[in-house]
Amino acid sequence: MSPRKQVLGIGAPRLATAEFASLQEIADVHWFTPVDHAQCIAEVARLCAEKGPFDAAYVLFGTAKYSPFTETMLAPLFPGCGLFASGGAGYDDIPTAWLASKGAYAANTPTAVTNATADMAVFLTLAALRNTTQAEMNVRAGKWRDGLELTDDPMGKTFGIFGIGKIGQATARKIQALGMDVIYNSRTRLPEADEKTLNLTYVSEDELLARSDVLSLHCPLTPDTRGWLNADRIAKMKDGAYIVNTSRGDIIDEPALKAALESRKLAHAALDVFVGEPNPDPWFTSSPYVTVQPHFGAFTKGTIHTGERQVLDNVRTFLETGKPRYPVNEPVRT
Ligand SMILES: O=CC(=O)O
Helix, strand or coil: CCCCEEEEEECCCCCCHHHHHHHHHHEEEEEECCCCHHHHHHHHHHHHHHHCCCCEEEECCCCCCCCCCCHHHHHHHCCCCCEEECCCCCCCCCCHHHHHHCCCEEECCCCCCHHHHHHHHHHHHHHHHCCHHHHHHHHHCCCCCCCCCCCCCCCCCEEEEECCCHHHHHHHHHHHHHCCEEEEECCCCCCHHHHHHHCCEECCHHHHHHHCCEEEECCCCCCCCCCCECHHHHHCCCCCEEEEECCCHHHECHHHHHHHHHCCCEEEEEECCCCCCCCCCHHHHHCCCEEECCCCCCCCHHHHHHHHHHHHHHHHHHHHHCCCCCECCCCCCC
16 A cells, blocks of 8 residues: 655645545645744744655645745755645745756646635725725724815726736726726737627737726736836826736835825825735835735635635645646656
8 A cells, every 4th residue: 555645734724624624534734834934934844854755735825924935945845745736826925946846846726816806906996096095094083074085986987907817807897897998908918809808908018007097906926027017117107096906016116106106196006915015114004195905805705715725626636646736837857
């Protein structure tokens, strides 16, 4: 009889408990929930020394406190580990190329977060246009509408999407219910038939910047998109435009955004993501021109349940077939 498979788990599932129990029928799962990045590094090293080698490793959702999953953190898994499965659509915090060079797959959960993240983008758009953050602060301070100015209507305004993957497309569908016209720019243009179905207009990057009343970011974080929304691009935007970001904080050059909000070039930024999470620059959490959320887009019961299932499915499918369900790299075979 072949020995039981060994799995290292970072985080225990909150909702996919049935799938977790079923994985434990075919593998020994050694899991822990770290408090921070440093403890995660120490615990991976300790478990690898005491219980390894592991056939596969995974991390569940809600990882900001202990990501990024650096080469230093993951090195004790090798040799031996064939998969690092992460929770989330974005995998900018995993060294996918390095894992491939170690002969290991990296895998993500590509569809779990789509709707909830698009919902957050719609909410942030309304929060920005209707200035609900200041309005709520007013009511909480007993000031009702004192000092509040008239707010903006979404109807008839132009909603610009940068990055038309699954989340960008879902946002396009939902935001049209508010009567907004949607334009987009993306690394890859959609087929014409999809543009027609989604009622989307493709524009150049410069046109996207010049025409958007609300610019919503939906691209992955890559070397090309890091710091993409910088002072030069903001200068090309309409005066008084709004920014929505549910993607990754690092896509925005935060000092440039701060300057544009302070000078009132931009009206408002509604942000679910920040540079340096979970400790965003305090300027953003105290400015009246900013709406903030704690990277909360995917934080729903349905999303977390589906996401946890997809992580565990990646592990299970890998253990059974040698390949995870949703790989994002191709291991180098030597
Ligand atoms: O931020 C959330 C995700 O990448 O799924």
